[in-house]
Structure formats: structure tokens, C-alpha cells
Amino acid sequence: MHEILDVIFNINTFSAAIRISVPLVFAAIGGVFSERAGIINLGLEGMLLAGAFAGVLGSYLTGNPYIGVLFAIICGAFIGFIFALFTIKFEANHVVAGVGLNILLLGITTWLMQILWGSRGTSVNVTGLNEITIPVLSSIPVLGKLFGSHNILVYLMFIVVIISWIILFKTPFGLRLRVIGEHQEAADTLGIKIRKIQYTSLIFSGILCGLGGAYLSLGHLNWFSMNMSAGRGYMALAANIFGGWNPLGAFGASYLFAYTDALQMRMQALNLNVPNEIIQMIPYILTILVLAGAMIRSRPPAGLGKHYKTNR
Amino acid sequence: MIKIFKKHENFIYSLTAIVLAFLVGSVLIHLSGFSVIKAYSALFDGAFGNVFNLTQTFMNTIPLIFTGLAVAIGFKSGLFNIGGEGQMYLGAFATAIAAIYLNFLPGYILIPLVLIIGGLAGSIWSFLPGYLKAKTGAHEVVTTIMMNYIGILITSYLLLKYFKENSPIPQTVLIPESARLPELIEYSRLTWAIFIAIFVIIIIDIFFKRTKLGYKIQTVGENRSAAEYAGINSNKMMVLSMMISGFVAGLAGATIVMGVLHRFITNFSPGYGFTGIAVAVLGKNKPWGVLFAAFLFGALQTGGITMQLFAKIPMDLMVVIQGLVILFVAAPILIKKLLRK
Structure with missing residues (x-):
């Protein structure tokens, strides 16, 4: 028992959770932007996966992981645009199109991996992102351990959380975006350029997932492996809901998921009498519980998943 | 003609979606340096080529x-x-x-x-x-x-x-x-x-x-x-x-x-x-x-x-085609636009 408590409150667990939360946070905020604009985005999963792949590809081709991140951003933006095209212009059912997109991207990344690196399991090793140590912060006892030394995407994540919140709740663009998600017809009547804003927010959503994916492959492991997103996109969608369609909430929820995941990994190493399969289930079970719990008390944007034709 | 089209609208859309998916698939095959004809004929042969393959398909x-x-x-x-x-x-x-x-x-x-x-x-x-x-x-x-x-x-x-x-x-x-x-x-x-x-x-x-x-x-x-x-x-x-x-x-x-x-x-x-x-x-x-x-x-x-x-040729091509079929079938307006041209 003492051992378990030790792991639960260990600073290393909290610090590991920050690292694990990065892809979830990016994708969950991607989910916030698309769902606030009225588009259910199950494609987060595939976008993460594609971002992870593009990141490794960029680093593989140039030897520079930062160009890998750039690849992931471009790839995410492109996929976000395609998803917008299908859900907005071609009026595809959001949920079906999202799942279709995920299957497509799983197929394409696994295919390309075999063409490029000749293996269906993992890619070759590439140069990953290096850690950046912040001089003064890293020497402060607890904070230093938590925030002192990370790669650039971790710091970017904190910036994205705050900026996204400001964009959504403190700018005219954010207000318009939220109106669209609640009532497209009303937004249209107000003269808001619905399509432009929806496309923008989905492309932004794709970019965020690209960054999250790049962290998975370049910030964590330095290689790509088949289906490496492993359901994180769906968890991120749940985190977005649990966080009340708010970037700050999405961050908190993602951190909670990440913390359980960190705990799970550490508990496996403890050699408790609980089998590893059961411990591995914890994050999945938690996702279900949290989602069910969150839905009882929160309300999604009213226009979520609906199609609307503008007359302009 | 239009009447026939109307009656089988769903079927025609599904068929077009499949054809489109295979077309996009062939672009991927070609860009990866494989022969499209070789790929699809191996696929066809593997699925229907002889009695054994056909029973595997049914299985x-x-x-x-x-x-x-x-x-x-x-x-x-x-x-x-x-x-x-x-x-x-x-x-x-x-x-x-x-x-x-x-x-x-x-x-x-x-x-x-x-x-x-x-x-x-x-x-x-x-x-x-x-x-x-x-x-x-x-x-x-x-x-x-x-x-x-x-x-x-x-x-x-x-x-x-x-x-x-x-x-x-x-x-x-x-x-x-x-x-x-x-x-x-x-x-x-x-x-x-x-x-x-x-x-x-x-x-x-x-x-x-x-x-x-x-x-x-x-x-x-x-x-x-x-x-x-x-x-x-x-x-x-x-x-x-x-x-x-x-x-x-x-x-x-x-x-x-x-x-x-x-x-x-x-x-x-x-x-x-x-x-x-x-x-x-x-x-x-x-x-x-x-x-x-x-x-x-x-x-x-x-x-x-x-x-x-x-x-x-990696069989993950099939996963790609599945994804494409789902996307295309989910977007009938896209197919309608393509067919009208």
C-alpha cells in the first residue's frame, strides 16, 4: 500500500503526465475548435496519426526534427481542409466521415511506412526533438522538475492552451465561431461568414493534431509505428467534452487522462499482484466513466453535427 | 434513362464510390512505384482465381x-x-x-x-x-x-x-x-x-x-x-x-x-x-x-x-480502399456533382 501511495504522489508521476498529456491536449483543443464550429470531429484520431507520420518523414528526409514538425503542421492543415470539404461542402455525416478518415489515414500511413522503410511494424529511428532547459526555472525544486526541461512542443502546448482560450472567449472571431456552433442560421442572419470560419477552425484543428502527432513520434520515441495514436484521438474528444468545450477544461481533462496513464505505467513496474492487462485497461475505463459523468452535467453546442445551407 | 437512374440511385452511388476508391487507390499504387495492372490483377486472381481462392473469399x-x-x-x-x-x-x-x-x-x-x-x-x-x-x-x-x-x-x-x-x-x-x-x-x-x-x-x-x-x-x-x-x-x-x-x-x-x-x-x-x-x-x-x-x-x-x-504490394491498400469507400459513400453530394459532369 505504501508503495502505491508513493507512486501516486510522486513528483515523477506528475512530470511524466505532462509529457504524456501533450498529444491529448493538442488534439482535445483541436476538438474544441471544430466542435465549437458545429463539426463533430472524430477524425482527431487519424489526424494525430498522420501528424506523427509526417513528423518522422520530415525528420527522416532532412535530418532536422523541426522541419519534421513543420511537415506535421502542413499535413494536419491539409487533412483538416479535406475533412472540412467533406463535412461542410459535401454534407457528409460528420461521424461517418470522421471514422472513414481515420481508417483511410491508418491505411495510408501503414502503406507508406512499408514503401519507405520496408517494415510494417516501426520506422527507422530519426532525430527527435531535443530538450530545452530553462535556466532559472529548472533550478527551482518542484517547478523545475515539472516544467524546467522539456522539448519545444511541451512549451508550445502551454502557449496554445492560453492563446486558444483567448481566441475563443475574448475575440470577435471566437464569438462568431461559438455562435455558429450554437445556431448556424442565426449566425448567417447576423452576416457572419460561416463557411470561412468553419474552414479556418477545422484547418486549425488539423494543425493542432499535427503538432500533437509530431510530439508522439518526435518528442517521445523518435520513430513512427503502425497505429501509434492508439485511440488517443478518441480520448481527446472525450477530454474536450469533459472539459466543457473549453481549452482550459480540455487541458485539465487531458492531464487527468495522462496522469492515470503515467500511474498505470509506473504501477506495472511495481510488480503488484494485479495483472498488467488489468492495469492497462485503466485509462480506457476512465475515459468511459469520465465521458458518461461529463455528459450528465454539460451541454454540447446546440448546432453540433447539423448541416445548414447558406443562401450566399 | 432518368427513371432507371432514379430507381437505382443508391446502387449507382455506391458503385461510383467503389470505382472512385479504386481510382484513388491506383494513384497511390502508381506513385509508390508499383504496376497498377499487376496489383489489381493479383488482387482479382487472389479473390476469384480458382476454387480454393473463391472458398477463401466466402470464408x-x-x-x-x-x-x-x-x-x-x-x-x-x-x-x-x-x-x-x-x-x-x-x-x-x-x-x-x-x-x-x-x-x-x-x-x-x-x-x-x-x-x-x-x-x-x-x-x-x-x-x-x-x-x-x-x-x-x-x-x-x-x-x-x-x-x-x-x-x-x-x-x-x-x-x-x-x-x-x-x-x-x-x-x-x-x-x-x-x-x-x-x-x-x-x-x-x-x-x-x-x-x-x-x-x-x-x-x-x-x-x-x-x-x-x-x-x-x-x-x-x-x-x-x-x-x-x-x-x-x-x-x-x-x-x-x-x-x-x-x-x-x-x-x-x-x-x-x-x-x-x-x-x-x-x-x-x-x-x-x-x-x-x-x-x-x-x-x-x-x-x-x-x-x-x-x-x-x-x-x-x-x-x-x-x-x-x-x-x-502491401495489403494495407485494402484499408485505404475501405476508408475511401466510407468517405465517398458518406458524401453523396460529391458523387452527384461528379456524375453530373
Whole structure:
């Protein structure tokens, strides 16, 4: 028992959770932007996966992981645009199109991996992102351990959380975006350029997932492996809901998921009498519980998943 | 001409979606430096080239009929059950264990009994997502995906802990002869399961066309508030349709154990549960539509293996094509625009 408590409150667990939360946070905020604009985005999963792949590809081709991140951003933006095209212009059912997109991207990344690196399991090793140590912060006892030394995407994540919140709740663009998600017809009547804003927010959503994916492959492991997103996109969608369609909430929820995941990994190493399969289930079970719990008390944007034709 | 078009609108859209998916697929093949003709001829040959390949195609079609039907049944009540994979694992596991422990029963009792046990195991696994959706609104896509992970982990845990055969391979012992489905063609692994699949199609078709309960479920799927207004308990209908859906997905696992593997093995599925999504979408959620779509994807699955073995082209191309088919079928307006040109 003492051992378990030790792991639960260990600073290393909290610090590991920050690292694990990065892809979830990016994708969950991607989910916030698309769902606030009225588009259910199950494609987060595939976008993460594609971002992870593009990141490794960029680093593989140039030897520079930062160009890998750039690849992931471009790839995410492109996929976000395609998803917008299908859900907005071609009026595809959001949920079906999202799942279709995920299957497509799983197929394409696994295919390309075999063409490029000749293996269906993992890619070759590439140069990953290096850690950046912040001089003064890293020497402060607890904070230093938590925030002192990370790669650039971790710091970017904190910036994205705050900026996204400001964009959504403190700018005219954010207000318009939220109106669209609640009532497209009303937004249209107000003269808001619905399509432009929806496309923008989905492309932004794709970019965020690209960054999250790049962290998975370049910030964590330095290689790509088949289906490496492993359901994180769906968890991120749940985190977005649990966080009340708010970037700050999405961050908190993602951190909670990440913390359980960190705990799970550490508990496996403890050699408790609980089998590893059961411990591995914890994050999945938690996702279900949290989602069910969150839905009882929160309300999604009213226009979520609906199609609307503008007359302009 | 227009009249014919109108009558077969759905069919023409589906066909165009398939053609489009293969076209995009061929771009990918070409860009990767393979010969498109070689790839697709290996695919075709692998799926239909000789009697053996054709029986393999039918063998792969059977689980897809079940998993495709499962997704279609969920859709009827407006729910997207993508937990077929997990429900299938539970079904396969329960069937194998039941068959091993009830080996004293004669075949005519054992076969239907373990089939039903497999189906019920699938139902149990789909109950929770249905219940949570009805009670709290938790999105079933997320919960069923999570249940997939949990289901695959839990069956593998139970197998390793209690039921593993005394060998390095993570599998159970063989199920008794009396629980195996008879082969239609010797050594082909194409068994009576095909008739079970067709029988289930007929039952589901009748259920939605002719019974009050089936009608109620569809009303909920089409308009939940209208259904409530008409006095239908929509929560109950959603849970029920998820459970029927899970039952059918469980049958996919049961028939694989009884007809093909004759035991439970961890990671036995090449993704039948996920391919079922493409099957249902392409089949427009109609039971007979599912049959044809399952045959198409069964052929792709079989042909894909040949393509990989002999033309050295990764079979993941099939996953790409599945994804494309789903996207294109989901966007009829795109196809309408293309056809008009």
C-alpha cells in the first residue's frame, strides 16, 4: 500500500503526465475548435496519426526534427481542409466521415511506412526533438522538475492552451465561431461568414493534431509505428467534452487522462499482484466513466453535427 | 434513362464510390512505384482465381456479414456501433470456453447453444455503451472504441490466466468435434456458417420490415423526439438495438471459432469488426446490401493477401480502399456533382 501511495504522489508521476498529456491536449483543443464550429470531429484520431507520420518523414528526409514538425503542421492543415470539404461542402455525416478518415489515414500511413522503410511494424529511428532547459526555472525544486526541461512542443502546448482560450472567449472571431456552433442560421442572419470560419477552425484543428502527432513520434520515441495514436484521438474528444468545450477544461481533462496513464505505467513496474492487462485497461475505463459523468452535467453546442445551407 | 437512374440511385452511388476508391487507390499504387495492372490483377486472381481462392473469399465474407449487420443494426436506431471488434472477441472467447467445458453435450444441442452463448457475450459487451448513450448521452463511438481495447485486453488476460493450452502459443485447446461446424467443401474451412449468416440476414430483414419492435427502433433512429411523442421509449430502444447489434457481432466471433480456428487465439482478427463499418456504410445499412458489400470486402481481404505474397504490394491498400469507400459513400453530394459532369 505504501508503495502505491508513493507512486501516486510522486513528483515523477506528475512530470511524466505532462509529457504524456501533450498529444491529448493538442488534439482535445483541436476538438474544441471544430466542435465549437458545429463539426463533430472524430477524425482527431487519424489526424494525430498522420501528424506523427509526417513528423518522422520530415525528420527522416532532412535530418532536422523541426522541419519534421513543420511537415506535421502542413499535413494536419491539409487533412483538416479535406475533412472540412467533406463535412461542410459535401454534407457528409460528420461521424461517418470522421471514422472513414481515420481508417483511410491508418491505411495510408501503414502503406507508406512499408514503401519507405520496408517494415510494417516501426520506422527507422530519426532525430527527435531535443530538450530545452530553462535556466532559472529548472533550478527551482518542484517547478523545475515539472516544467524546467522539456522539448519545444511541451512549451508550445502551454502557449496554445492560453492563446486558444483567448481566441475563443475574448475575440470577435471566437464569438462568431461559438455562435455558429450554437445556431448556424442565426449566425448567417447576423452576416457572419460561416463557411470561412468553419474552414479556418477545422484547418486549425488539423494543425493542432499535427503538432500533437509530431510530439508522439518526435518528442517521445523518435520513430513512427503502425497505429501509434492508439485511440488517443478518441480520448481527446472525450477530454474536450469533459472539459466543457473549453481549452482550459480540455487541458485539465487531458492531464487527468495522462496522469492515470503515467500511474498505470509506473504501477506495472511495481510488480503488484494485479495483472498488467488489468492495469492497462485503466485509462480506457476512465475515459468511459469520465465521458458518461461529463455528459450528465454539460451541454454540447446546440448546432453540433447539423448541416445548414447558406443562401450566399 | 432518368427513371432507371432514379430507381437505382443508391446502387449507382455506391458503385461510383467503389470505382472512385479504386481510382484513388491506383494513384497511390502508381506513385509508390508499383504496376497498377499487376496489383489489381493479383488482387482479382487472389479473390476469384480458382476454387480454393473463391472458398477463401466466402470464408472471409462470413464474419463481415455479421460485423456489417451489427453496424447496420446500430445505425437503424441512430447509433454508430464501432465496437464490433471487441464484441466479436468476447463472442469468440465465450464460445470457445463454453464448447470446451460443455463437450459432453451432443452436437445438435451444443452447436446452437454455444452460438447463442457467443452472441450473448457480444450483447453484454455492447450493453454498456448503449446504456450510457441512453442515460447520459456519452458518445457511443468513443465508448465502443474504449470497450474494444478493454475487450481485447480482458479476453487475453482471462486466456493467459485460466484457459491457456499447455504450449507457448496464447490459445485455448481445440474445441470438441461436436461443436465444430461441418465443412461444405472438404479442407476449405468454408462451413455451414454461411447458412447461419444468411439466416441471420433474413431474420434481421424481417425484424425491421415486419415487426413492431423493429419499426419502433427505426423510428427512434429517424427522429428521436417524434418517437418519444408517439409514446416510444427511445432509451429502451437504443439499448435494445445496441444489444442486438452486439449479439450479431458476437456471432462473428462464435462462427470463426466453430468453423475456422476451432479454438480461441489472441489477436485472431485481421480487423473484421472495423471492416464491418465499411460493409454497413456501403450496404446502406440494408441487410441484403450488407451481404453484397461483405462479399466485396471479403474478396478484397482474400485478394489482398495474394497481392502481398506474389506482387509484393502491401495489403494495407485494402484499408485505404475501405476508408475511401466510407468517405465517398458518406458524401453523396460529391458523387452527384461528379456524375453530373
